Amino acid sequence: MSSRRxxxxxxxxSSANIGPGFDVLGIGLSLYLTLDVSVDPKHSKDSDxxxxxxxISYEPSSQGFSHVPLRSDENLITRTALYVLRCNGIRxxxxxxxxxxxxxxxxxxxxxxxxxxxxxxxVLANEIGKLGFSKQRMLDYCLMIERHPxxxxxxxxxxxxxxxxxxxxxxxxxxxxxxxxxxxxxPAGGADTGLVPPDAPMDIGRHIKYDWCKEIRCIxxxxxxxxxxxxxxxxLPGAYTAKDLVFNLQRLAVLTTALxxxxxxxxxxxxxxxxxxxxxxxxxxxxxxxxxxASVTPKTHPGLLGICLSGAGPTILALxxxxxxxxxxxxxxRFSKEGIxxxxxxxxxxxxxxxxxxx
Numbered sequence: 374m375s376s377r378r379x380x381x382x383x384x385x386x387s388s389a390n391i392g393p394g395f396d397v398l399g400i401g402l403s404l405y406l407t408l409d410v411s412v413d414p415k416h417s418k419d420s421d422x423x424x425x426x427x428x429i430s431y432e433p434s435s436q437g438f439s440h441v442p443l444r445s446d447e448n449l450i451t452r453t454a455l456y457v458l459r460c461n462g463i464r465x466x467x468x469x470x471x472x473x474x475x476x477x478x479x480x481x482x483x484x485x486x487x488x489x490x491x492x493x494x495x496v497l498a499n500e501i502g503k504l505g506f507s508k509q510r511m512l513d514y515c516l517m518i519e520r521h522p523x524x525x526x527x528x529x530x531x532x533x534x535x536x537x538x539x540x541x542x543x544x545x546x547x548x549x550x551x552x553x554x555x556x557x558x559x560p561a562g563g564a565d566t567g568l569v570p571p572d573a574p575m576d577i578g579r580h581i582k583y584d585w586c587k588e589i590r591c592i593x594x595x596x597x598x599x600x601x602x603x604x605x606x607x608x609l610p611g612a613y614t615a616k617d618l619v620f621n622l623q624r625l626a627v628l629t630t631a632l633x634x635x636x637x638x639x640x641x642x643x644x645x646x647x648x649x650x651x652x653x654x655x656x657x658x659x660x661x662x663x664x665x666x667a668s669v670t671p672k673t674h675p676g677l678l679g680i681c682l683s684g685a686g687p688t689i690l691a692l693x694x695x696x697x698x699x700x701x702x703x704x705x706x707r708f709s710k711e712g713i714x715x716x717x718x719x720x721x722x723x724x725x726x727x728x729x730x731x732x
Contacts (some may be wrong), residue, residue, distance in 0.1 A: 387485035392646030399527030401723035433627035453494025481599030483684030488524035531726025570596035605685035
């Protein structure tokens with residue numbers, strides 16, 4: 374019988390798309406989902422009620438606390454962990470496993486809440502199963518479940534990153550369904566659910582970590598309503614003009630270097646954060662978006678460098694060097710004109726991404 378052990382997993386929130394970088398750029402942000410995990414076989418009775426030996430609890434202040442599932446085969450974090458464990462010949466959590474979750478990342482707001490949950494689940498499996506995977510290998514498992522590499526890579530690797538999904542071969546794509554279906558409880562998954570789930574191919578995602586000018590901080594203005602990823606994807610067109618694609622590519626090429634230079638240049642960064650691929654189409658889902666993106670500028674608000682939609686929204690991400698309060702309050706006031714209340718947070722890039730600390 375193994376001895377007791379405990380550890381903490383911390384996974385940052387993330388902002389994706391970053392101006393012209395639709396489905397490409399992401400930033401890990403200093404707002405962390407944490408899992409405090411203990412494995413103590415002497416207290417196995419505590420976890421016996423769960424079909425997979427895992428007792429889940431949440432901090433009452435956690436986002437979504439009132440309706441989050443506490444069964445390990447229904448909770449996104451532990452379902453993800455079960456998928457990874459079962460890919461590696463481990464059917465369930467060790468006896469006496471306890472997972473306590475503290476999640477301050479707002480749900481459905483464009484700050485990578487689901488990506489952070491998936492990353493934490495994969496890391497949980499790696500630690501529980503003593504699998505010894507690198508961050509790159511864990512990223513493969515994350516991308517089998519959450520197909521948007523910008524959020525996932527920023528949360529796992531941290532900092533300011535660009536990423537893409539590798540084109541998979543026919544053999545690698547033999548099983549196309551999302552593997553979470555392999556670990557659903559009956560009857561959704563069937564009697565043999567998860568016996569031999571599809572393993573993740575190697576190096577699904579490729580990424581590069583850019584430098585970041587340390588003078589730049591991130592203001593997240595968070596409206597008090599949710600926008601689902603499916604809904605926000607649904608308003609996008611099926612095709613784009615060459616003119617709009619070139620517009621974004623030109624700005625993307627400039628922005629990834631402009632954000633590394635000190636002192637940061639607002640005359641370069643602000644126009645380089647413009648977008649024609651997703652923000653114009655999502656204005657119908659986010660009242661006031663067009664006005665905010667067009668009228669809050671470095672000239673009206675010194676210290677501001679650039680402004681964009683965070684992920685699918687509705688959160689607005691503003692990059693700035695000073696005057697953080699004034700910039701945030703202006704955007705909050707503009708949302709207020711639309712009858713929308715907001716909160717805001719001043720954040721920094723989470724340079725290290727996901728971390729594990731033995732406790």
